[in-house]
Amino acid sequence: MKNILILGAGTAGTLIANKLRKRLSKREWSITIVDENKEHYYQPGFLFIPFGIYNQNDVIKPKAKFIPKGVDFIYSQIDKILPQENKVLIAEGKRELKYDFLIIATGTRIAPEETPGLLGELWHKDIFDFYTVEGAVALAERLKSFNGGKLVVNITELPFKCPVAPLEFIFLADTYFKKRGIRDKVELTLVTPLPGAFTKPIATKMLSGLMEEKNIKIVPDFNIAEVDNLNKKILDYEEKAVEFDILVTIPTNKGADMIERSSMGDDLNFVPTDKHTLQAVGHENIFVLGDAANLPTSKAGSVAHFAADFLEENLISAINGEPLKAKFDGHANCYIVTSYSKGTLIDFNYETEPLPGRYPYWIGPFGLLKDTRLNYFGKLFFKWMYWNLLLKGHHLPVTSHMSMCCKERPE
């Protein structure tokens, strides 16, 4: 009996476990998955919690529900990987698991401790994240009693998961305060290290237009150095300062500390990974899926979903001792909500920036880089697809490779 060991039972680990259990013979291959947490979070839902659209119960389900029969689930902290010995230590090093093939899917976590002052006395009083349930719930409470002032959304540094989430947050905040009739009393500002609202030129143009329309200010090229809790200001390295009454932060994102303990990560604990084959650099029997990899594409559930098809093919090739033929193209696809009723959609890969058009190309009800009502419902429908199709490794009604069909380059 040979072993496949999967580290992390989040979006990526769960969906690849489902795919591989269907693909590999139970007589020849055992599959084990390890995670320290019993609850599965639907992270895209965190965005809606601060505004009372979702609550905690909408985004949490037991992990075990999504792990198929025939996969052993071990609840434990992962201590470290010993790649030379094909072993993983768990439970503070008290237990070891051997593997023939390893899949790393330990994701990314926020690391507010990287910015001086962020975890100071205002943390979860006037400074919040919404990348954790705790942060999102605390922020929902704070927003209820907020009657006006400066709300600042700050991106600490790149990369961070779901790169459109800060924009969506600020668009939803605009609608939220309008509904409460106090939009004119609230100043909304996005403070970002990027030169504009987004990195890629065509999408930036569309999104900046929307921000202007909604009277949302932007402070670009701002690299936060520290938070001044006393004077409620964030400062960058050149002493540029932005004042806030509420600060919503996207802290530094790092890979799991376990990666650092295993000496397998880059500066931010992301695992160097071949961007086409998804094999860990320098390790023939280790693959990486989801946010844990250092791929030059978005850290998003949709990326993990598309990449999984390629990882599955390459793992089978590796098992058979054949060359790895499947080449992932970095395909990402994100709905961007722009208010309580509208949304836009972007679709891109390593080579092609987001372009306007329609999606998926063969039915095309969703407008790419267009602000429509249907896109908003696409986002809400995604929650159903996530729990019912995506995690279980079923095919979604879209292709894994990005398609250039039905996209147009504007003049």
Add this chain to the structure above:
Amino acid sequence: MAQKEFAGHMVDVNEEGYFTNPQQWNKEIAAAIAKEEGLELSDKHYAIIEFLRNRFISGEALSIRSINKSGIVDVKEFYALFPGAPLKKSTKIAGIPKPSSCI
């Protein structure tokens, strides 16, 4: 592809003025680019440039934070040496591509 002359050498650059072939770089060229950016290069500048080039050549990602690992300066001093947009300026002078932020 565009070409530009620095200190008597023709080099290949992209539309933003970044080198497309880091091999064409030398210290004199660096000084000439720096002059265009209004900077006079000190030994510290050169030490950082060398760090950036080595990191680029070994395929490691460049970010503001990675400067802390240089052992030469911290981020604050990095800003003081290349005011405004330190990473953009220093990579241009170092003759390597502008670090692309992945989204």
